Amino acid sequence: xxxxxxxxxxxxxxxxxxxxxxxxxxxxxxxxxxxxxxxxxxxxxxxxxxxxxxxxxxxxxxxxxxxxxxxxxxxxxxxxxxxxxxxxxxxxxxxxxxxxxxxxxxxxxxxxxxxxxxxxxxxxxxxxxxxxxxxxxxxxxxxxxxxxxxxxxxxxxxxxxxxxxxxxxxxxx
Amino acid sequence: xxxxxxxxxxxxxxxxxxxxxxxxxxxxxxxxxxxxxxxxxxxxxxxxxxxxxxxxxxxxxxxxxxxxxxxxxxxxxxxxxxxxxxxxxxxxxxxxxxxxxxxxxxxxxxxxxxxxxxxxxxxxxxxxxxxxxxxxxxxxxxxxxxxxxxxxxxxxxxxxxxxxxxxxxxxxxxxxxxxxxxxxxxxxxxxxxxxxxxxxxxxxxxxxxxxxxxxxxxxxxxxxxxxxxxxxxxxxxxxxxxxxxxxxxxxxxxxxxxxxxxxxxxxxxxxxxxxxxxxxxxxxxxxxxxxxxxxxxxxxxxxxxxxxxxxxxxxxxxxxxxxxxxxxxxxxxxxxxxxxxx
Numbered sequence: 001x002x003x004x005x006x007x008x009x010x011x012x013x014x015x016x017x018x019x020x021x022x023x024x025x026x027x028x029x030x031x032x033x034x035x036x037x038x039x040x041x042x043x044x045x046x047x048x049x050x051x052x053x054x055x056x057x058x059x060x061x062x063x064x065x066x067x068x069x070x071x072x073x074x075x076x077x078x079x080x081x082x083x084x085x086x087x088x089x090x091x092x093x094x095x096x097x098x099x100x101x102x103x104x105x106x107x108x109x110x111x112x113x114x115x116x117x118x119x120x121x122x123x124x125x126x127x128x129x130x131x132x133x134x135x136x137x138x139x140x141x142x143x144x145x146x147x148x149x150x151x152x153x154x155x156x157x158x159x160x161x162x163x164x165x166x167x168x169x170x171x172x173x
Numbered sequence: 174x175x176x177x178x179x180x181x182x183x184x185x186x187x188x189x190x191x192x193x194x195x196x197x198x199x200x201x202x203x204x205x206x207x208x209x210x211x212x213x214x215x216x217x218x219x220x221x222x223x224x225x226x227x228x229x230x231x232x233x234x235x236x237x238x239x240x241x242x243x244x245x246x247x248x249x250x251x252x253x254x255x256x257x258x259x260x261x262x263x264x265x266x267x268x269x270x271x272x273x274x275x276x277x278x279x280x281x282x283x284x285x286x287x288x289x290x291x292x293x294x295x296x297x298x299x300x301x302x303x304x305x306x307x308x309x310x311x312x313x314x315x316x317x318x319x320x321x322x323x324x325x326x327x328x329x330x331x332x333x334x335x336x337x338x339x340x341x342x343x344x345x346x347x348x349x350x351x352x353x354x355x356x357x358x359x360x361x362x363x364x365x366x367x368x369x370x371x372x373x374x375x376x377x378x379x380x381x382x383x384x385x386x387x388x389x390x391x392x393x394x395x396x397x398x399x400x401x402x403x404x405x406x407x408x409x410x411x412x413x414x415x416x417x418x419x420x421x422x423x424x425x426x427x428x429x430x431x432x433x434x435x436x437x438x439x440x441x442x443x444x445x446x447x448x449x450x451x452x453x454x455x456x457x458x459x460x461x462x463x464x465x466x467x468x469x470x471x472x473x474x475x476x477x478x479x480x481x482x483x484x485x486x487x488x489x490x491x492x493x494x495x496x497x498x499x500x501x502x503x504x505x506x507x508x509x510x511x512x513x514x515x
Binding site (some may be wrong): 142149157159165167 | 206213214217218220222226239241243245250252253254255256257258260264266268270271272277278280282286337350351379380403404406408410412414416418423425427429430431432433434436437438439440453455457458459460462464469471473475476
């Protein structure tokens with residue numbers, strides 16, 4: 001225990017609680033609400049369902065030629081303002097680049113190099129942070145645990161194998 | 174005949190008689206145990222009951238537990254209440270949620286399950302009282318180590334499973350599901366509830382039985398020379414589910430094309446080395462979970478096996494897929510028609 005004081009329940013805590021990211025006091029507040037409030041349980045079910053849906057979405061990949069266009073823009077803008085760094089068709093790309101802080105237009109060659117460097121750095125950050133890595137998957141672990149129980153119950157004792165599915169909490173129940 | 178020879182012959186005859194008597198007795202014990210287990214698995218079709226089940230599982234040296242109301246009425250089993258409710262009849266399963274009932278499973282188990290006596294030494298004895306009921310307990314012991322690994326306590330009067338207790342390699346309990354209260358058990362049967370009929374009207378999203386898996390997945394028929402593949406399914410999100418069993422423990426293998434995105438995993442759990450890559454392991458109410466990537470496929474295992482046993486399964490699964498010569502070799506495993514080994 002951390003010795004913290006009691007925390008009031010709020011729906012904002014549900015997601016953190018499902019992730020096991022609550023403090024002891026926050027977890028206690030959530031669990032008390034779930035035990036006593038049908039609305040809280042319904043909200044939890046909604047949050048759980050929404051998370052499963054989001055996690056089940058396919059991972060978007062950048063369209064063909066996306067990175068070539070980024071490089072081309074960076075190279076072209078080596079002689080202009082780095083704040084012009086945009087993707088030709090961001091909507092089709094399905095991604096958004098991080099905003100680049102404008103660098104004042106300077107004539108000195110070293111300034112151009114700095115601007116180009118900053119733009120490339122921003123593009124790298126965008127690639128790492130904003131664009132999901134291709135070929136990566138996130139198993140919906142909670143849903144898979146439930147799926148195992150459902151399958152097991154067909155060849156095992158039904159009541160004991162289905163029991164974990166009916167718990168009112170999330171994955172870390 | 175010399176006295177020494179007579180003595181030796183006498184000892185030999187006695188030993189032969191002892192073996193002749195003991196072997197059938199052991200076999201009879203196993204047959205009895207299998208019969209008790211089989212009766213327990215079908216008890217919900219025959220018996221009505223209601224009560225409270227407690228799930229207990231060990232996490233990091235501490236026990237967690239949860240209680241769930243359960244009932245069986247006219248062959249329909251209901252677990253939980255409100256918006257966390259599951260219902261089963263035959264091979265159909267439905268899950269209640271805020272948006273109503275949804276189909277969770279609708280596939281029959283068509284493939285043969287290995288006999289529990291094939292890999293386990295089974296014994297039957299008078300068990301402890303569970304929730305005030307007299308029980309018969311079936312104990313499954315590892316024949317190699319002579320350590321008990323599973324105990325199932327079955328109601329003596331009705332055959333209903335009252336408690337299932339999983340033990341680790343030292344014979345210590347690590348997981349249990351059992352009744353802590355029995356309100357009704359046996360007696361006249363009641364009319365089943367009507368909720369399944371409502372559920373059928375909802376859009377089914379239950380996994381489908383498939384004869385072949387998409388390219389890139391492997392589905393060995395057996396793993397670790399004991400777990401037999403008894404079903405291949407495709408989930409609505411494209412994940413493949415394979416179900417293996419050794420007759421007592423079931424293991425689901427979920428396969429997804431792509432490397433594991435570690436950041437997307439639920440927090441908690443612990444690191445676990447599976448084959449050459451690092452995996453993550455969780456202990457939850459629903460069982461032990463292992464997640465890892467191998468050769469560009471992310472695998473998630475779920476079972477009520479203890480963690481070391483599930484890790485062994487994971488390693489054997491990877492080794493089996495490698496030894497099969499990759500996808501070409503395993504194609505023979507999953508491009509199958511009906512198969513019904515036992």
